[in-house]
Amino acid sequence: MSRPHRSEPSSRGLIGQIIDHRWDYLYVLPALGVMMLVIAYPIYYTFYLSFFRTPPSLAMSEKIFNGFDNYATVLGSDSFQQVTWNTIVWTVWSTFFALILGLGAALVLNREFMGRGLLRGLLLIPFVISAVAASYIWRWIYHSDFGVLGAVLFDLGLIDGKLNLLDNIDMVLPSLIVVNVWKEFPFAMIMILAGLQTVPDQLLNAARVDGAGAFHRFWHVTLPHLKGVLIITVLLLFVQNLNHFIIPWIMTGGGPAGASDIWITQIYQIAFGRIRFGIASAYSVILFLVMVVIGYFYVKALTGDEDRQAH
C-alpha cells in the first residue's frame, strides 16, 4: 500500500496517462534531451551516408547514391576477414583477462587485512589514467630499441637480441591486449568487489557447516550470487572493447601490416585517412548492428531487476 503517490494509472488511455504524468517527464527531459541531441542526428546521418559513394575528389553535396554497394565493398574487402578476426581476438581476450584478473583481485581484496584500502587504491590507478597517457607509457615500455621490458627480459635470459612486440605481426595484438587489460581489470575488480559485499555471510557459513571447502563455497555459493554482476561487467567490458580506439590507434595505428587493425581503427582510417565517409558509414552501421544485438542483452541485464520491481 506504499504506492508512490503520483503513480495512479488513469482510465483515459495512453494519451490520458501521458497528460496525467506530464510533469514527470520534466525530470527526465534534460537527460533525454542531451542524449537525443548527441545521438539521434549522428545515427541518422551515418545510416544515410552509408548508401552513398563519397570519393575524396567529390564534395559531400555531390555524393552519389549507390544502394548497398558500400556494404558489399566492406564485406568483400581483402582486409575484412583479418580485421574481423582481430576484433574478435581483441574483444574476447581483453574481456576474458580483465574479468579473470578482476575476479581474482576482488576475491583476495574481499578479506579484511592491513593495508587493504591502499592496495585497492593502487590497483585502481590504471583505470583512472587516460588512455592516451597509458598508450604512451606502454609504448615506451615496449619500445624495441630503448624499452625497459626488452632489457629486463634480456637480462633474465628470456630473449636474445631486441624485444620486438609492436613491430611484430604475431606479437602486436597480444601486446595491445596486455595494455587494454591493464586499464580495464580494475573496473572488473571494483564491480565484482561490490558484488561480493552482497553475498550473505549466512549462506557461506551454511555451506561451511555443510562441509564445503573454500573452492566449493566459491563455486556453489559465491559465484552463483555474483552471476548478475558478472554478466553486467562482461557486457560493459565487451561493448567498451569493441569500441576501443585510442590504445591501438596511438600505439600502432593498426600496424604492422594490419596485424592490430580492428573494426573501429579501420573505420577511422577509412573515414579520415582515406576520406571515404560513405564506406566508413556502412562499416559503422555493421558495427551498430552487432552492437544492437549485444545491446539487447546489455539492456536486459541492466534492467533485469527492473522487471521484478515493477510487478
Added chain:
Amino acid sequence: MAQVEFQEVVKRYGSFEAVKSVSFTVEDGEFVALVGPSGCGKTTTLNLIAGLLDLTGGAIRVGGRQINDLDPKDRDIAMVFQNYALYPNKTVRQNLGFPLRMRKVPKRELEEKVNDAARLLDITHLLDRRPRELSGGQQQRVALGRALVRDPQVFLMDEPLSNLDAKLRVQMRAELKRFHQDLNATVIYVTHDQLEAMTMADKMAVMSGGVLQQYDTPERVFEEPANVFVAGFVGSPAMNLLPARVVENGGAVQAAGEGWELALSPRNAASARRASGDAVILGARHSSLILHEEAAPGCIAAKIYTVEPTGDLTYAHVEVGGKTFVISLDPQRRIRADQPVWIEFDQDRLHLFDAVTEQRLPPG
C-alpha cells in the same frame, strides 16, 4: 486539537475504486482506529488525510477547514509510519527537531520541545544516536516523538506497532493509549489488528473493500456488529456464523439447517421476521455458547473436532452442520476429540443477519 470530518470521500485509481464514498467524523480528542483486512482502503484513507494522495471526490475537513488541496506540510498533521521512516542520516535529536526546523521554530524553543518529547518518551539517552543504532522499540518511540514535538491538530498512525515483537507490542499499546489520554489528542490509527483497535480506540471505523462498514465505539461494534463482515472481523476468535432457514411452526419460529433446528426466542423471532427472505445467518460469540456432553433440550447435536487449551480458556472446535464453531470452555473441563456434544445457544446474545443483504437484523 481538532475535529476531522470525512464527507463522501472517494479515491479512484483508474477504474478501481479504492475508497468508496466514505463519510464519518472524528471528534476533537478522539482516538479512532481505522481497521480492516489489508487492501480494504484504510491506508489509502489515511494518506488522503495526510495529503500524500489526492482525493478523487468528496471533502476532508480538519477543524472545520477544508484541506483537500493543501500540501501535506500545510495540513498541520503528524504521522507515524509503519517502518518509522526515521531519517537515517540524522541523529535522534535531529530527527525530532526536523519538523520544528522546517517550521522555522526558534532554536531555543526547538531544543526545549525536543528535550520535552524525549523525556516524555524516555529516550533522552538516545538523542545523539542514529536510527540504525536503535532497537525496534526505540525507533518506534523516536517516530512517535517526531510526531509529538510539533503539537499538531491530528496524529495519523499507520500500523505503528506491527513491526514490533508481540511482547513489546502489548507494552507499546498501553503506552500509546496512555499518551492519548494525557495529551487528549485527536488520533487516527490504522491497523489490521482488530484487537489493537478494540483495546485502544474510542471509536472504530471498520473498512472492507473501500467501504466503511461500521463506525462506532468498540463495545458497540463488538456487541452489535452492523453486518456479517464486521461480525466476522471483530473479536477473537471470530464470531461463529451459521446459515439457517427460518421456519414458522405454528406460532413458534425455528431456525433450521442441515440436520438441526433451533427454536428462537420471541425477541430473536421478531428479528428473524424482518429478513428479506427466509434465509438468515446466526451469529454467536464463542462465550455465548454452552457445551453439553449429554443431550439436552433446545440444543444442537455436534461433534468435537479438536481442543486447544490456552491456559485461561480452552477452545473447542466443534463441527456443526458442515461448519466449525469455536466455543470457549473452562480449562478444567476434559473434552476429547470426536466426542459427541450438544450446543446450547444463549438466545439473549444471539445475532441474526439477513443472509441476502448480510445486514444485521435489529432485535424486536
Added chain:
Amino acid sequence: MLLKNAARQRNLKGIACALLTSSALVLPAPVAAQANKTGIDPETWTPEHVRSIAGKTTVDTAAECSKIVPLDYEGELDYWYVGPNEASPQLEHEMYEEFWAALAETYPNIEINAQNLGYNDMLNKLRTAALGNAAPDVARLPILWGSEFAAKRQLSELSPEDVGYDSDDFWPGAMKSVTLDGKTWGIPTNNETMAFIWNAGIFEEAGLDPDKAPDTWEEVVAYSKQIKEKTGKNGYGLVARVNAGNTPFRFMPMVWGEGGGALDEAADSPTYQETWIDSDGTRRAVQNYYDMYVRDKSVPVSALTNTQTENQDPFLANQLAMVIAHPSEYATMLDRASRATGSDKEAAMEVVNNMRYGKIPKGADRRAVVFGGSNVHIFNPDNIDGDLDMEAAKALICFMTGPEWSTKLAWVSSNPGNTRGFETEWMKERLDTIKFLDVSTSMLPSGIPFPPVAESPEIMNIIIPEMLQNALTEKMTVEEATADAERKIQSLLDGM
C-alpha cells in the same frame, strides 16, 4: 546570393567535367613549358649558383601590395596555418612575430584572426571544418593537402597573378601542386627538399670516411650494415609507420631514384593516370628496405611504429648514424642540443658538430627528392564561416607570398616559394648564417611533387606504407607487396 552561388557551382562542375577528360593530355605541356621559361635547370642550380644570385635586389613589399589592395582597407579574416611550435627554433618564433607586426603596420585596419594549428591535427580538422562550412577564409597548407580540397571545389581559384605576381616566378613543381583540372587553386609560399644527414663520428667509428656521404642507395644499405656490425648502433633511420606523412617523404626519393613511382609523377610529363608501383624500380627500393630491416637488422626495430620524430632523439644521442632530414633539422638539433643540460649537452654538441649534410643518394636511375613546401589557399565562400572578405584575403596573401616574407617566414626551415626571394639580401643573410642551406637548396630542382590528385593522401600515407609493412613483416614477398599495392592504386584510379 545563395541561388547565384549554387548556379555558379553547377557551372563550375560542368566546366570541370569537360576539362577532366582533356586535362590528362593537355595540361602537362604548359607546365613543362613553364619549367623551361623560369630557366631553372638542375644542372646549373648548384650551391655556388644559389650563393651567386643572393642579395642582388631589394624589395618594397608594402608598395607592391598597395597596388592590389589599398593600405587603408578595412576588413576581417580567419587564417589557419601550421606555424612555429614548441619544438621550433627560437628564430622561427621571432620571424613570425615580426611578420604579424609588419602586416599590422602595413594594413592597420585588417583584423586577422590567425590560428596556428599542429601539423598532425590540421588536415582532419580542416576536412571536418570544410564539410561543416566552418572553414577559415585563408589557410596555408602543406603541399600535398590542397588538391583534395580543390577537387571538392572547397577552394576558390587563386593564382599568383591575382595578387600581382608572375606564375613564372614560382617553382614549376610547386605550381604543379596547385594546379588541378587546368585551374590554379593556390600560391606556393615556401618550398624545400630534404637532404641526407649523417653523423661523421659514427662513420669514423665504423671505419667509414666520415666526410663522404653514401652516393647511392646501394651504398646506404651497405653503410648501414657496416655501422651496425662495427658499432652496434643503428645505421639508417628507416621509418614505415602507416598514416604518417614522413614515411613517403623518406621512401619515395628511393623509389624514384631506382626508377619506380606510385603513379607516373616522376615522368617528365606526368598524367597521374598510370601506376608505376609494380615496377622493377619500386621493387628495388622495397628490397633495399627489406635488406636493411629484415636481412641486416641494421635499422631501428621500432621502424614500423616510428615516425621521423622518433629518430631525432637517437640521432642526437649518438645512437643513429644516417637519416633523411628536413633542411631545418640542423637548426632544430642545434637548438635542442643547446637546451640539453649536463653531460647530455656535451654529447649533443659533439653530435651536432659531427653532423654532415649531403644530397639525397641516387638510385640506379636518377637522383630524386620530394618537392615539399606549403601553399596558401582561399576557401570557397560556401564553405566558410561567415562571409569571405576577398580583399583582406588578397592583402594577406600578397604580403606573405612576396619575395620578402616568403623568404623570411621560411628562414630556418625552408626556401621562398617566390623565387625572386632568392635574390634578396635576406637570402644572402640566411646563406651566411645557416649551415648546409646551400646543400639542401641545391636539391630543389631534383624535387618531384607528390601527385596533385585527391587520392594522393591515401596512396602516400596508407597504400605505400602498407606495402612496406607487408614486405618488412614478411607477410608478403617484395613482389607480392608491390603487386598488392598496384592493385589497390589501380582500383583507386578506377574510381572506387
Added chain:
Amino acid sequence: MDKRRITRWHVFGWIFLVFLLIYAVTPLLWMLITSFKSQFAALQYPPDLYPKNPTTEQYVRLLSPQNDVGRQFLRYLLNSIMVSTVTTILGVAVAVPAAYAFSRFRFPGRKALFFSVLFRNMFPAVVFLMPLFIMMRWMGLVNTYSSLVITYLTFGLPLSIWLLKGFYDNIPVQLEQAARIDGCTRFQAFYLIVMPLSAPGIIATAIYSFITAWNEYVYALTFLNDDQKLTLPVGLQRFFTEYATNWPGLMAASFIMSVPVVAMFLILQKYFVRALTEGAVKA
C-alpha cells in the same frame, strides 16, 4: 569466515596479488622514473633502472609560468579543470532528477526511455565525430567548450542514471512522505532527505563524469581550434609528438595530468565501491 587459518588458497591469493600489483604499478613507476631522466639518459640501452642523474627539468618546463611552455601548459590545465568541472556539475544536475523519476514515477514509456539512455554506450565515439561536428556547427558551438560539455555529458549519463536509480529504488518512499508531513515541500523533501542519502552515488557518478571528461581526447581534438582553448590531452599531444618525441617530457606530462584524477579517485574510492554496492549491484 573470519578464521585466520592459512590455507593454500590464501597463499595462492597472496602470490596472485603480488603479481597483480607488479602488473598494475610497475608501468606507473617506469613513467615516474623516466620523467626524471634527461632526454638522452632515457635513450640508453639497456636503460638505467633508476635515474643516475635525476633532473626535474621536464617538470620545471611544464609547470613554470616563467616560460612559454609552462604558461601554455597551465592554461591547458585550467581549461581541462573548467570543462571537466562544468561537465560534472551539469552531469549530476541532469542525472539526479532523471534517475529519481525513473525510480519513483510510473509514467508511460518510462522503460523505453530508460533503455534509450543506457543505449548511449553502444556507439563508438569516432563514428560520431563527423556528424557531431556538423551539428555543433549548426548550433554555432564549434570552438566552444559547450560543444565538449554537451558531448561529455552523454558519456557519464548512462552509468550515472543507472547507479542513482538503484539508490533511489532503495530509499523508502515513506521517508519523503514523512518529510513532507514534517513540513517540507516536495523539492525540500528531495533535497534535504533523499539527496544526502544518495550522496555516495552522487559522488561516485561525479568522479566518473570528471574522469571521463578529463581524459577525453578525440572530440576535444576535433571541436576545438583555438590554441588557447585546448584541453590537456590535446595540448600535451601537441607539445610532445609533433616534431620530436621527448619521452621524459611525455612521461612527466602524463604524470602531471594523472595526478589530479588519481588523487581524487584514491580519496573517494570508498564511495565508488559503496555506490556500486548500494546502487548498482544490490538494487
